Structures are given as C-alpha cells and as structure tokens.
Amino acid sequence: MKKLVSRMSIIMASVVLMVSFTACGSNKDSGGGTKSSSGKFASIEELKQKGKIRIGVFADKPPFGYVDSSGKNQGFDVYIARRFAKDLLGDESKVEFVLVDAASRVAYLESNKVDIIMANFTVTDERKQKVDFANPYMKVSFGIVSPDKAPITSIDQLKADGKKLIVAKGTTAETYFTKNNPDIKLLKFDQYTEVFAALKDGRGAAIANDNTEVIAWAKSNPGFTVTIPEFGGQDTIAPAVAKGNTALKDWINTELETLGKEKFIHQAYKETLNKVYGEGFTDSLVIEGGKAQ
Amino acid sequence: MQSLGVEVLFEGSNFERLLGGLGVTITIAFSSIIFSTLSGGIMGLLRTSAPAIIRLLLRVYLEMFRIIPILVWLWVVHFGLTPALQIEVSGEFTSIVVFSLWGAAEVGDLVRGALESLPRHQVETGKALGFSYMQLYRYILIPQAVRRVLPGMINLATRMIKTTSLVVLIGVIEVVKIGQQIIEIGVIKAPNASFWVYGFIFILYFIICYPLSRLAKKYELKWHSL
DSSP, rough: OHHHHHHHHHHHHHHHHHHHHHHHHHHHHHTTOOOOTTTTSHHHHHHHHHOOOEEEESETTTTTEOOTTHHHOEEEHHHHHHHHHHHHHGGGGGGEEEEEEEEGGHHHHHSOOOOESSSSOOHHHHHHEEOOOOOOSSEEEEEEEEEETTTTSSSSHHHHHHHHHEETTTTTHHHHHHOOOOOOEEEEEEHHHHHHHHHHHTTEEEEEEHHHHEEEEEHHSSTEEEEEEEEEEEEEOOOOEEETTTHHHHHHHHHHHHHHHTTTTHHHHHTTTTTHHHHGGGGBOOOOOOOOO | OOOOOOOGGGGGGGGHHHHHHHHHHHHHHHHHHHHHHHHHHHHHHHHSOOHHHHHHHHHHHHHHHSSOOHHHHHHIIIIHHHHTTEEEEEOHHHHHHHHHHHHHHHHHHHHHHHHHHSOOOHHHHHHTTTHHHHHHIIIHHHHHHHHHHHHHHHHHHHHHHHHHGGGGTTOOOOHHHHHHHHHHHHHHTTTTTHHHHHHHHHHHHHHHHHHHHHHHHHHHHHHHHH
16 A cells, blocks of 8 residues: 555656646747747836836947946947936936847847847848847948968958858848858857957957947957958948837837937047047948938 | 066956856756755656656656757756746856756666666565565665765756856856956956956866865765775
8 A cells, every 4th residue: 555655646746737837838849949929018008007118229239339447347349228218207226237148139029028129230131030120320341450471452352262251140240251251261150259369369250340340349359350350331230129019119210310310329439439449430330310321 | 577467367357256156057957966966866766766657757857958969958948938927037047947856857767777786685674574665765775875975966957057157148247257257358458367367267166066075075985895
C-alpha cells in the first residue's frame, strides 16, 4: 500500500510538471518568434496618465547615446528624447531609457517593450515594413575608416585584395555590402566595442559604418583616418514607433515642427556633437523641423 | 605621458557601477542555480523512476535546451513568448526563467547519470531488507548520488555564471555590459581602458567562481575518504 502511494505521488508530480512544460510549448508556437501583437501599445492619453514614456537608446555609442561615468544617459539622441518627454509629459525626468543593441531595436518595438526607439535608427524600406518611422532629425551616408599605415581609399581596393571589411550586425552598412558588394568579405560583430577592437588588432582592413560614426571615432583615435567619407547615397535617421501607432508618430512629427522653429536640433548638435565633429558639419548632418532641405 | 587607463575604473561612479553590474550577474546566476538544483533534482528522480512516457518527455525537454542555444531561448522568450502572453516582465526575470529551465534540464541529467551509475546490487539489497520505494531513495540512493553529482554541478554552476554575459541581448545591464559602456566613453582619454576594465571583470568572475571550485574539491576529498 505504502509503495502504491509513493508511486502515485511520483506520477502526480510528473503530471504537474508535464502540464506546465506542454503549456510552455504550445504558447511558444502561438508566439511565433517575434510576431507583433498590434493594438497593444499605449495611447498618448495612457502615456500621460502613466506619466512615463519608454524610449530605447544606445548605451555604448557616443556621441549619440552613451552612459557617462556617473551612470547617466547622455548624447544627441538622448538630448532630443529628454525634450520629447518634457513636451509630452511636462517633465524630462519622466522618460525611462531602455538600453538597446543595434540588432534588437525592431524587436523592442514589435514586442511593445519600448514606446519610441531613438537609437540612431536609420530609415530603410525593410525596417518600414516592421516599424513606423516619424520624420527625420538627422541625415547620414556611409563612411569607411582605415589605418594610416594601410589606407583603403576605394571600395574596389577591398575587392581586389580580398581584404576583410568590419561591420556591426543589424546595421545598414551590413545590408548595403551584403546586397551591393557580395564579393567583399565581411567580418561581423554584435557589439561596437568588438568592431573597433577588431580594426585595432588588424583582424580586418577597415570599418564601414555611418559616416558620423567613423568620423567621430577616427578623430579620437590617432593613426586611423576616414579615407572614404561619403558613399552609398544619403540616409535619414528618425524616431521609430510600433507599426500602426499613428497617434504617437503624428505627435512626434508635430513636435519636430515646433522644435524646428526654435532650431532645437541645432542646439542639440551644439551641446552634444560639436566637440566630436566640429561646427563645420552642423548643416550637413542635422535636419530641422522634420523636413530635409 | 599617456594615461595608463587604470584610472577609468575609479572615475565618477564607475567602480560602484561595475559592482552593481556584478550584483545583477550574481542575482541571475545564483537564483537560477538554486531553482535548477531543486527542480533538476526532482527531474533526475523522475528520469530514473517515472513511466516511460514521462521519461521520454523529459528527455525531449533536455535535448531542447542542449540543442537550442541559450541566446535563442532568451530572445524567443523575451521578444516572442512574453508579448504573446501579454505579460510584461523585466529582462532579469526572463533571464532567471530561461537559465533555471536550462539548469533544471542539465541538473536532471546529472542526477539521472549519478543514480544510474550506482551498482544494481544497492537497490536489490535495499529491497531484500524490506525498504520501501521512498526509503530506498532516501537512505540508499540519494546520499550516494549526491557525491557523484557534485563535481558536475559545480562545473555547471560556473558555466551558468559565465553564460550570464548573454543576457545583455535582452536589455539586462550586467557587469560585462557596464564594462563596455565604460570602455566606449573612455576611448578618447584612455585608449587602453579596455585592458583594465576586462582585467577587472576577469578578477570579479574569478572571485565568484573560485570559491565554488575550492568547495567542490574539499567535499570530493572528504567524501572520497569515506
């Protein structure tokens, strides 16, 4: 009898475990990876009620989004994001910064874990299918940085010598080369820290990324120069919201227009980017009022 | 003279931030280790004694965690499963859940292995002496199995501690990510900062993992002499 009871209890325990596991399993299927669950995002009213807006920014990409030595978020994107929070919720401290990686930005919006992404997010057709972009506040093209000892002055040079080009995963530079120059060997990394380390220790011949990124990095790293400052056409950088969140997108567009009247983006540039790029680049990088000239 | 880079560790609140990040690492790793030891123990018992169908399901569960990388589990659970269930959880929570599930599968296999490695006559002797099923496990099998499980468990625990560096993907800011943030803002003033920051992180991981392996060594020696 005792034996029977103990056997029964083991069976019972296993049934409980099994049910919980299969429950997990079936949910996973219905989740279908990173499908969006639309209609779930907060309306502007709800954001105001909660008194909190979640904005996704970079944590390791100065001068656009980084964390300073006292643990505070700083940078160009962050500066503008704080102003958004101030104008929407009345206080810039009501923004909650979510620190995102380049490759997970779309997933954060699709899974409704942030309200806005302002992490140097370049507008592309592929991304437009998954998220909604507001009007841009900045424009960029690609640039290539290489060591002074072995400068890369043309794209053909990379092809000819079979050299490796370093890119960060999930960036537009990666997409550009995969699509337009598939014969160039790419060396890909998740983190920007790893990208720069790979150029320094010679694992790759050059880094391709947004020109802003490489200009800034080359300026602070002697021995490296931006040898191709501009190629691949012009792109814009804009805040992004979840697909279908038109209310928030419209609010951002109106906000950008209002800010344009006081030249706020120029001020953001002056406060955060001047020391990195110098004043000469202001008008070639900034878009005021949400409309490119 | 060019700066050595070591001072970035003590600039502003960097030192406290790194320790805070270590706190996150420790919280995730040790909560998961505790949960997986408990549930893994039960799972190990089930895998040696439960009906065949349950053993098979548990086997499938183990293989799922062995075959699919933890990185993928974290991503699917955080960006796929929790939004689909309409629940909002923090990255830390997701990490503890995924690491516990993974740990439970691995611990379960270790326990199963240990139980199965015990000589057949141990069970038969116990039965001959009139031990019940429960008593058999309680007094004969489990005490012996624990000794055989320990080295593997410590190995798994240190592996779990180090694997926590993956959780940055779902937005959890642990010690390695804070290190990278510090390196990135320091590139202008101190290009060698990465060496010091990673060196410091190495020491932090060592401080957590080394006592574990000492502990394992101690008990192994102690039990071996019994």
